[in-house]
Structures are given as C-alpha cells and as structure tokens.
Amino acid sequence: MNQPATKVLVIGYVWPEPRSSAAGGHMMQILETFLTQGWDITFSSPAALGEHKADLAALGIAECAIELNNSSFDDFICELAPDIVLFDRFMMEEQFGWRVEKCCPHALRVLETSDLQSLRDARHQRLRDHLKAHPDGEDFSALFTPALKQEFQLMADTDLAKREIAAIYRCDISLMISDVEIRLLIEQFKVPAALLHWCPLMMQPPTAAFAPxxxxxxxxxxxxxxxxxxxxxxxxxxxxxxxxxxxxxxxxxxxxxxxxxxxxxxxxxxxxxxxxxxxxxxxxxxxxxxxxxxxxxxxxxxxxxxxxxxxxxxxxxxxxxxxxxxxxxxxxxxxxxxxxxxxxxxxxxxxxxxxxxxxxxxxxxxxxxxxxxYDQALHGPALVACLEQCRRNLAAHRRDNFTGSMLRHHAHKSTQYMSQWIEAKNRNL
Missing domain, CATH: 3.40.50.2000 (Glycogen Phosphorylase B;)
Incomplete structure (x- = not known):
C-alpha cells in the first residue's frame, strides 16, 4: 500500500520572485527539490502579491493567503495537517511558530534563513561608522576581513541577532546558504551543529558552450x-x-x-x-x-x-x-x-x-x-535526506535541543498573548 505523500506547508515572508532576488530563486530551488519527491506543497504568505511572483499553481503548488494575528490560521493549518512546516525567514517563525506548535506539534519545523539578517545589518552599521570616520577614504580592507570573533562582537548585543538566533534554536532545522555563517553560529554563538544544514544555491552546472x-x-x-x-x-x-x-x-x-x-x-x-x-x-x-x-x-x-x-x-x-x-x-x-x-x-x-x-x-x-x-544533483538529495532523518528521530532531536524547548516555552507564550490581544483589538475596531 502506498504511503500518503508528505505534506509541506511553506509560510513565506513574501511570495517568491525568482527573477527579482537570490532569496526568491533559492526558495524556488527548495520547492522544486520537494516536488521531485512527490511531496504535496502548499505555499502561504501574509504579504501582498509582488509584481514578478512565480506561477506556483502551474507547478502544482497550492497557494493560500494568510493573515497575521488572526486565529483563522489555526483552522487552516489544523485542516491541512502538514508533516513539515518551512518558515521563510525568522520573522515568520516569530509570527506563526507558536500556532504551528499548538496545532501541529509533531510537524517538523524548518527555518529558511536566506542569510543572517543580523550579520548583514551589523556590517551595514560598521560601514556607516567607517564612512563617518573616513568620509574620503577608499580602503575598506578593515571591513572585509574581520575574524568571526569580531563579527560576533559586532552582532551579540543587537536585538536582531537575539531574535534571529532564538528562532534558529526554536526550529528543528535551519537551512543555511553560507557555510561561513554556519561556522559563525557554531564557533561563536555556540549553536549546535545538529540544528544547521548547509543548503547553498542549487543549480545545474552548465554544459553548453558559452558566448565567447x-x-x-x-x-x-x-x-x-x-x-x-x-x-x-x-x-x-x-x-x-x-x-x-x-x-x-x-x-x-x-x-x-x-x-x-x-x-x-x-x-x-x-x-x-x-x-x-x-x-x-x-x-x-x-x-x-x-x-x-x-x-x-x-x-x-x-x-x-x-x-x-x-x-x-x-x-x-x-x-x-x-x-x-x-x-x-x-x-x-x-x-x-x-x-x-x-x-x-x-x-x-x-x-x-x-x-x-x-x-x-x-x-x-x-x-x-x-x-x-552548487550542483543540484548533490544538494537536493542531501536536503531531503536531512529532513527525513530529522523526522524519523524528532523526539530525540528535540530533547537534545533543550535551549530551543526553553525558548519556545517562554517566547511563544508572550508572542501568543500579544497576538491574541491584537486580534481582539482588531475585532473591536
């Protein structure tokens, strides 16, 4: 007897636009990898439709608009009953993670980080500071080659880093596009390696002749x-x-x-x-x-x-x-x-x-x-194998991630009450 297809729910920060950004392209590569497994995929997002949105329906991917701070999402996800939930960037895990855990506690929770936003923002601030101190300078070597410890020191006190890395802990697996960022998280932030999976851009290497x-x-x-x-x-x-x-x-x-x-x-x-x-x-x-x-x-x-x-x-x-x-x-x-x-x-x-x-x-x-x-033939199967292994050992995997369990316990409660307060406030407007 055939096993039912694995159900995947993606909660997108935006609707994917592969021709507008690398993040959109990477999301489509992940979705295409899931499709090759015959998985049943639903893509949802609270965002407005962008100008260059991918035609997900043409690929056989269901689409569903969702709302922030609205219990209608609970009914939606309970009915869908996904086996895997993929949060597209940490803000979506903050908004919907507690609802996913409440309604589908046994679903594998995966975070697509895209990049470490807290690292990008910290580097942006470092550039601003450098330009203020050297308004006419053209040598940026000091910005380009800091040790990972210096990157950590730049990020560690920021609210953004605390939010982003807390979301990584709360999820079962985080997909990391950069192996340098994996090293930063493991060596400096002490994130367990078992929570991170290297998933770079997945491409088919070109075989045809290039234009000369x-x-x-x-x-x-x-x-x-x-x-x-x-x-x-x-x-x-x-x-x-x-x-x-x-x-x-x-x-x-x-x-x-x-x-x-x-x-x-x-x-x-x-x-x-x-x-x-x-x-x-x-x-x-x-x-x-x-x-x-x-x-x-x-x-x-x-x-x-x-x-x-x-x-x-x-x-x-x-x-x-x-x-x-x-x-x-x-x-x-x-x-x-x-x-x-x-x-x-x-x-x-x-x-x-x-x-x-x-x-x-x-x-x-x-x-x-x-x-x-970047060979898709290598990274696609590796991604699937990682997710399936984690699903098979989910109870032990979560038990080993006590910090994540603790963060979910405290953070989800506060997020839940804030969301419910906003929903009640909106109903009374």
Missing amino acids: FEDRAHFLSIGNFRHAPNWDAVLWMKNSVWPLIRQQLPGAQLHIYGAYTPPKATALHNAAQGFHVMNWAEDALQVMSAARICLAPLRFGAGIKGKLADAMLCGTPNVTTPIGAEAMGDDQPWPGAIEQNAPALAAAAVALYQDRERWTQAQEQGRQLLARR
Whole structure:
C-alpha cells in the first residue's frame, strides 16, 4: 500500500520572485527539490502579491493567503495537517511558530534563513561608522576581513541577532546558504551543529558552450534595488569605481538592472558617462550572457550572492569584493577578481575586460566552481535526506535541543498573548 505523500506547508515572508532576488530563486530551488519527491506543497504568505511572483499553481503548488494575528490560521493549518512546516525567514517563525506548535506539534519545523539578517545589518552599521570616520577614504580592507570573533562582537548585543538566533534554536532545522555563517553560529554563538544544514544555491552546472569573448560587450551590474547592499554598491560604482574605469576605457558602458527601481536610482542614469540604469531585466540570464564583465562591488552583506552564481552560469567573469565572494568559492582560483578598494576594482575590471586569455580562463573557472559547490544533483538529495532523518528521530532531536524547548516555552507564550490581544483589538475596531 502506498504511503500518503508528505505534506509541506511553506509560510513565506513574501511570495517568491525568482527573477527579482537570490532569496526568491533559492526558495524556488527548495520547492522544486520537494516536488521531485512527490511531496504535496502548499505555499502561504501574509504579504501582498509582488509584481514578478512565480506561477506556483502551474507547478502544482497550492497557494493560500494568510493573515497575521488572526486565529483563522489555526483552522487552516489544523485542516491541512502538514508533516513539515518551512518558515521563510525568522520573522515568520516569530509570527506563526507558536500556532504551528499548538496545532501541529509533531510537524517538523524548518527555518529558511536566506542569510543572517543580523550579520548583514551589523556590517551595514560598521560601514556607516567607517564612512563617518573616513568620509574620503577608499580602503575598506578593515571591513572585509574581520575574524568571526569580531563579527560576533559586532552582532551579540543587537536585538536582531537575539531574535534571529532564538528562532534558529526554536526550529528543528535551519537551512543555511553560507557555510561561513554556519561556522559563525557554531564557533561563536555556540549553536549546535545538529540544528544547521548547509543548503547553498542549487543549480545545474552548465554544459553548453558559452558566448565567447568576441561576442560580449559592456559591463553589467544586477540586483534588487530594495536590497540595501545592492543600492550601496550602485552608489559606490557611480561615485568611485565607474569614473576610474571610464578614465581607462573612455567608451565603456555599464548597464545596471534591478527589480523595483526607485526614482533615486533612475536619477543616476547618465548616458554621457556610460552609466545606464536599465530597470528590471525580463530575462536576467540573457542580459548576463551578453555582458563581458559582471561588476559586484559590495561593501556589506551576508549569505551568498545569486548575481555571481548567475554570472558563472552564463560564463561571465566577475569583479567583486571579499564580501561578494564570501562563502561562494573554495581554494581554487576565483572566476574573475576580488579587490578591496575602488582603484583596485577598476584596474582589475579593465584588465579582465581587455585580456581575452585571462577572461576565457575565468569563464571556465566559473563553470568548474558551479560544478564543485552548487550542483543540484548533490544538494537536493542531501536536503531531503536531512529532513527525513530529522523526522524519523524528532523526539530525540528535540530533547537534545533543550535551549530551543526553553525558548519556545517562554517566547511563544508572550508572542501568543500579544497576538491574541491584537486580534481582539482588531475585532473591536
């Protein structure tokens, strides 16, 4: 007799937009991995529909809008009775975790962290402090290479870190896109390794021939403008990096693509300077495949960078910073260049743009890196195996995570009472 299909409920912070952000792309990779197992998936979210939402229904994934601070969710999840609940980012675990535990105590609770938001925010603050102290400085090496202990000290007193890491403890498994962040959590925050699973971007390594050097032109930068690290990178390019490139390549053109382009970004468009703000790319891989160099001068951030993975997928060498390359490579040569200040970034970009032999070598290094670190055929089955093993041993797994049990006991009570108070208040309005 056939076993019933595993039921998965995803509680999304937003509806997935794989063509707008790396987080949306990673969520779709996870959903596709579940679909290959024949699992029955429902995606729910309290968010409004975005402009570029994926067509989940076409994949056979049920969709359901849910509300914050509303007991209608309890009826919904009790009827669905999922075997696995995946929280898309820690804010959803804060909002709905206590309801999931109350209604479906035996469901495996999984957190998709996307990246450590508390790390990203702490690095953003460090950049602000650095710019105040050195308003005309261009050397950011002190920001790019801190030890994990320094990162911990930067994060440890923040409310955001306490909230985010508490959510990791309260869940049975947290999916971590960055192995550097796994080390940070284990070595500095003392999170048990059994609560963390490395789940990077999952891609099929390219096998077809790439467009060659001669058929490529221009520089490209891409990224959702709502993501603060991307906007900061655009400003740094505009003010520091791009003028240096144009000095050496007067005819150079930079095309900047990004979802949700705000007026402040459009205002930077200057065709005379070769600085083109292009809005959203209907097909990001197509425009990436036509470019000769991908620029990603990120001064802060966390996780791993979908734009750089896409560049490798398209055979487009990249020039980035240690923040951009963090957790993306290994001990083999990087498919492009990694630099720490504007003059070095510009020099590397110009040299790579003009050197056909080095460019072709970097293109092939990107193909090899994707195969080594991001092969869907390896990471998809590993994710499924992790979840199934945890389900089989759930009672012991939770017993070993006493800190998580304690945090659920206290935090869920306060969250529950606050949510119920808000719901009652809303009914009386």
